[in-house]
Every structure is written in C-alpha cells, then in structure tokens.
Amino acid sequence: MPREINKVLVANRGEIAIRVFRACKELGIRTVAIYSKEDKYSLFRTKADESYLIGEKRKPIEAYLSMDEIIKLALKKGVDAIHPGYGFLSENPVFARKCKEAGIEFIGPTSETIENLGDKIKSKLLAKSVGVPTIPGVDKPIVSEKEAVAFANQYGYPIILKAAAGGGGRGMRIVHCEEDISREFESAKNEAKKAFGIDDIFIEKYLEEPKHIEVQILGDKYGNIVHLFERDCSIQRRHQKIVEFAPAIAISDELRQKICNDALRIGKAVNYESAGTAEFLVDKHGNHYFIEMNPRIQVEHTVTEMVTGIDIVQSQLQIAKGYALDSDKINIPSQESIKTRGYSIQCRVTTEDPFNNFAPDTGRLDIYRTSSGFGIRLDGGNGYTGSVISPYYDSLLVKIISWSRTFEDAARKAVRSIKETNIKGVKTNDAFLINVLNHEKFLSGHCDTHFIDQTPELFD
Ligand code: ADP
Numbered sequence: 297m298p299r300e301i302n303k304v305l306v307a308n309r310g311e312i313a314i315r316v317f318r319a320c321k322e323l324g325i326r327t328v329a330i331y332s333k334e335d336k337y338s339l340f341r342t343k344a345d346e347s348y349l350i351g352e353k354r355k356p357i358e359a360y361l362s363m364d365e366i367i368k369l370a371l372k373k374g375v376d377a378i379h380p381g382y383g384f385l386s387e388n389p390v391f392a393r394k395c396k397e398a399g400i401e402f403i404g405p406t407s408e409t410i411e412n413l414g415d416k417i418k419s420k421l422l423a424k425s426v427g428v429p430t431i432p433g434v435d436k437p438i439v440s441e442k443e444a445v446a447f448a449n450q451y452g453y454p455i456i457l458k459a460a461a462g463g464g465g466r467g468m469r470i471v472h473c474e475e476d477i478s479r480e481f482e483s484a485k486n487e488a489k490k491a492f493g494i495d496d497i498f499i500e501k502y503l504e505e506p507k508h509i510e511v512q513i514l515g516d517k518y519g520n521i522v523h524l525f526e527r528d529c530s531i532q533r534r535h536q537k538i539v540e541f542a543p544a545i546a547i548s549d550e551l552r553q554k555i556c557n558d559a560l561r562i563g564k565a566v567n568y569e570s571a572g573t574a575e576f577l578v579d580k581h582g583n584h585y586f587i588e589m590n591p592r593i594q595v596e597h598t599v600t601e602m603v604t605g606i607d608i609v610q611s612q613l614q615i616a617k618g619y620a621l622d623s624d625k626i627n628i629p630s631q632e633s634i635k636t637r638g639y640s641i642q643c644r645v646t647t648e649d650p651f652n653n654f655a656p657d658t659g660r661l662d663i664y665r666t667s668s669g670f671g672i673r674l675d676g677g678n679g680y681t682g683s684v685i686s687p688y689y690d691s692l693l694v695k696i697i698s699w700s701r702t703f704e705d706a707a708r709k710a711v712r713s714i715k716e717t718n719i720k721g722v723k724t725n726d727a728f729l730i731n732v733l734n735h736e737k738f739l740s741g742h743c744d745t746h747f748i749d750q751t752p753e754l755f756d
Contacts, residue, residue: 298618301376301401302326306344307366307391308381311677311692312593313340316379319609328375330366332359334688338678346373356688360384363391367398377401377616383690386592387414387463403616404570405591412566413589417460417498419562423586426565428558431577431585433500441481444499445474451501457481459488460496465535467491470502505744506577508532509544509584511559512600514611514628515568520621522631523556523563524600524608528741531732533654533748538725539732540596541641542603545703545741547578555584562589570615571597571608580744595644595695598675602640602699639703641710643729645717646691650728651755657723658687666694667716671709673697685722693724703741707733728754 304320305328306313317327317340329344334356341347348369351359361384370378378395380386380403392407404410413419417437420430432451437460438444448455448471457480459467467488469480481497489495508529515521528544529537544552559574573590597608611626619625628634648654664681666674675695679685685693696717698710711733714726731754732738737747748754 299376299401301613301617303328303373303375304377304379304403304613305330305366305370305373305375306379306381307360307385308379308383309335309338309360309678309689310340311675311695312381312595314343314677315675316381316609317343319607319613322607323610323613325613328370328373330360330369332356332688334359334686335678337684339676339680339683340678348373356686357384363388363394367394367400370400371398375400377403377613379403379612380592382592382595383464387590389414401616403612405566405568405572409566409568410591413572413591415460415496416458416462416588417496419589420586422565423558423562426561428561428586429584431500431503431587434498437496437498438481441478444471444477444481447499448474448477454502454504456500456502457484457497458500459484459492459494460498461488461492461494463492465532467497468535503577503579503585505580505746506530507544507546507744508537508575509547509555509578510573510575510594511556512597512608513559513563513568513572513574514606514608514615514621515563515570515572516615516621516626517569517618518620519564519567521560521563521568522621522628522634523559524604524606524634525636526552526555527596527599529596530743530745531738531747532745535745537596537644538748539641539643539729539738540599541639541703541706541741542599543636543639548582551578551582551584558584558586562586571612577745595692596642598673598695598697599640599642602673602697603636603638604634605637606634638699638701639706640697640699641703641706641733642695642697643710643714643733644692644725645694645696645714645719645729646725647685647693647722648691648725649723650725654725656687656691658685659722660684661719662721663718665718666696667713669709669713669716671699671706672713673699674713679719693719704739707739731756 329347389407395402512524531539
C-alpha cells in the first residue's frame with residue numbers, strides 16, 4: 297500500500313538539492329533543506345520551503361555527513377523521507393539503515409543493496425554470477441604488491457589498481473611496468489584510505505581505448521525493473537565525466553540491447569529498488585564489461601530524462617511512496633513502452649580553469665547570466681550575480697543540457713547556449729566545453745575515454 301510522503305529532506309546541497317526540490321514541488325511535497333554555515337548564502341537553501349543549519353561546529357564537508365544530526369532534525373521537523381542526492385551519504389548503507397530504523401523512508405535502494413553493490417569487488421562478483429561479462433581481475437582485495445606483479449605477468453601490462461570503495465575517479469592508478477607497482481600500490485591505498493576510510497585495493501586489466509557506456513535502471517518495491525537505455529560518458533578527464541550524452545552513437549543496436557539487458561540482469565539479481573546506474577566499458581572490438589553499479593541518482597541522469605521523457609527523480613519519489621512502475625503515478629506499463637527520441641547532451645560548467653590544469657577558481661560572481669531557449673534545459677546550482685563560490689565543495693556551477701532531433705543540432709544548441717552565457721568574476725571551463733562540442737571527433741560520437749588527454753587542440 298502506498299505510504300504518505302508529505303515532506304522530504306534533501307541531505308545534500310547545490311544543483312542536486314534544487315533538482316530534488318523541484319520534483320517534490322511538482323508532486324505537492326513540502327521540502328526541507330539542510331545547509332552548513334559555509335552555505336548560509338547559497339541559493340539552494342532558498343529553494344526549499346524550510347531550511348536548517350546543520351553541523352555548525354563541523355568542517356564544511358562533514359556537515360552534510362552528520363547522519364545522526366540529520367536524522368534527529370528530520371524527526372523533529374516531521375519529515376517522511378530523505379533524498380540523499382549524489383556524493384555525501386548517498387552510497388552509505390549505514391545511513392540508509394538508520395533512516396529506516398527511525399521510520400523515515402530513504403529515497404534509494406535498500407541498505408542491503410547499497411552494501412552489496414557499493415563495493416566494486418562485490419558488485420563484479422554479483423555481475424559474474426548472473427553471467428554478465430566483467431574485466432579480468434582479482435576478486436578480492438590484494439594484500440601485497442606481489443599479487444599485482446603475478447597478475448600483470450599473467451595478463452600483461454597495463455593494469456589498473458582500484459579502490460574497492462572508489463568513486464569520483466579517486467583511488468585509481470594505472471601501472472605500465474613492474475618497477476612502478478610498489479609506488480602506485482602504496483599511493484592508491486593511501487588515497488583510498490583518505491577518501492573512503494577503507495583501503496581495500498583490487499586489480500583489473502587496463503583496457504586501452506574504451507568507451508564508457510552506462511545504463512539507467514529503475515525498479516519499484518515489487519520486483520519490477522526496467523532500463524531507460526544508455527548514456528555515453530566517455531568524455532572524461534582524470535576519470536571524471538565532463539560531457540555526457542544519450543543515446544550512445546558509436547554502438548550497434550545489437551550491442552545496445554545486450555548492455556541494457558545485462559544491466560537489467562544485475563538489477564533483477566538484487567531486486568533493485570529506485571534509480572541506479574550500471575556502468576560498462578566497451579573495448580574497440582565491441583566487447584562490453586560491467587565495471588560498477590552506482591546505487592543512486594547520477595549527475596548525468598538529465599540526458600536520459602530528455603530522450604525518454606521520464607522524470608527520474610519524480611519516479612524515485614513515487615517508488616518511495618510505494619507506487620508500482622505500471623501505476624498511473626509512474627506510468628511505465630512495460631519495458632516496451634519506453635522509447636528514446638532525439639539526442640541530448642549535458643555539459644558540466646565548472647568553476648575550473650581549463651588553461652591552468654583545471655585549477656578550481658573561487659570568489660564572487662560579478663555577473664552570472666545563463667541562456668535557455670528552444671532545446672536547452674539548465675539545471676543550476678548556487679550561481680547568481682553576487683554569489684560567492686567557496687573552495688569547500690565541488691566546482692559544478694550549472695549543467696547545460698540540450699536536446700534536439702539530431703546529435704549535431706543538440707551540440708550546436710549547447711554551443712549557442714554556452715556562448716550566450718556570461719559569467720564574470722570567476723573562471724569557468726566554458727571555452728573548453730565549446731572546443732569539445734565543436735570537435736569533429738566528438739560530433740562523430742566515437743570518442744573513447746582518452747579523447748581529452750589525446751586532443752591538445754581542445755586547449756587552444
Ligand atoms: P569511479 O567509481 O571512481 O568513477 P569507475 O570504476 O566508474 O570509477 O571508473 C571510472 C573511469 O575510469 C571509467 O569510466 C574509465 O574511464 C576508467 N577505468 C576504470 N576501470 C578501467 C579499466 N579496467 N580499464 C580502462 N579504464 C578504466
């Protein structure tokens with residue numbers, strides 16, 4: 297039976313907090329923001345019906361990680377459900393469990409699912425067990441560099457060392473020869489410990505020239521699961537995505553179908569609930585391999601919404617209330633009912649200087665003017681004229697998302713929007729994004745994950 301959700305707290309900030317507030321408002325749900333003292337003047341908190349200072353004595357990031365304080369506040373304010381957004385507590389099974397124990401609905405998968413899928417080694421094992429291909433690798437944390445040497449001797453260099461708990465490209469090291477193993481092993485371990493508190497490291501064969509293709513899935517509380525097709529997220533720098541699009545151009549329909557079906561297989565194996573993403577790499581021969589599952593909403597969910605017409609965040613809220621996918625609240629009667637139309641491209645406008653090694657810039661935005669128009673959706677963060685970009689949080693300023701019937705036109709619309717955008721006072725990556733969007737190889741849809749590193753003219 298559907299449960300009432302009348303008030304939602306978003307345990308996050310910036311762009312994704314605003315995105316969730318919007319979906320809540322459209323469904324008549326009251327919204328609650330939390331903010332750190334550093335975010336006192338941030339735009340997102342003004343977009344909620346209520347907002348409360350949290351973690352006053354804590355460091356800027358820790359404010360959004362203070363589980364008990366957030367849950368206490370939620371109970372005090374009569375909150376029915378918590379949306380964790382991405383990053384922060386979104387992949388923390390302890391938080392999901394604590395919400396449940398407090399009688400608050402966690403908008404996402406169950407804590408058991410997060411536990412099983414959040415760890416890259418465990419999720420690869422799960423994928424393998426249901427017949428989904430994975431990259432050759434070890435299936436438990438390595439304890440010494442000797443294991444890495446033995447693996448490389450068997451499979452050849454390069455290999456990649458990865459943090460089991462990894463995310464955001466951290467805790468990954470590519471190793472090209474035996475002499476580097478010891479150093480890279482130590483540094484991956486240290487980075488993982490610092491970033492995730494867990495220093496389990498595993499090894500995989502490093503694929504040359506792969507494309508990153510991922511599949512959006514959506515499941516309700518009754519075991520019904522669908523996929524919303526794929527996104528191409530190969531335009532990356534240091535393993536972090538910068539431009540994403542849907543659908544992927546460079547893969548055949550047959551391969552698309554295989555990858556989407558494999559994503560469903562993993563989802564079904566865990567009775568996946570809410571929105572999630574199965575990530576794959578595709579090598580130059582067209583072989584696909586599952587790499588990890590992200591049990592949360594992703595930054596690039598927008599392009600899937602644009603081509604399928606399905607509001608993923610609203611769907612998450614309706615699923616949390618207990619509605620089935622085929623109910624008239626969600627309106628997905630079957631897999632076959634989901635179609636894609638046209639192309640959508642998302643550009644992450646960040647306050648980073650592409651001509652100075654993407655160094656983050658901070659300070660006051662003297663001018664902040666964005667540009668919409670036909671085929672442009674803007675999912676903004678905290679930017680407005682006069683706002684201050686602080687050094688404490690991620691550098692995403694606004695997501696410019698274009699849609700059109702052809703990929704080329706979607707790219708042209710995005711370029712037009714970026715050119716009309718006027719941001720002064722803080723450096724952004726706008727000129728770099730335009731160079732990517734105008735590049736012949738990008739327009740062909742055939743870029744692999746090394747495109748940015750191997751294309752110096754993007755920095756002209
Ligand atoms: P994170 O969770 O930190 O985002 P992922 O496992 O999703 O890390 O990988 C991020 C990116 O790193 C991939 O999109 C790809 O570009 C690169 N990568 C990861 N594993 C491999 C691999 N085995 N071979 C080649 N590239 C890889």
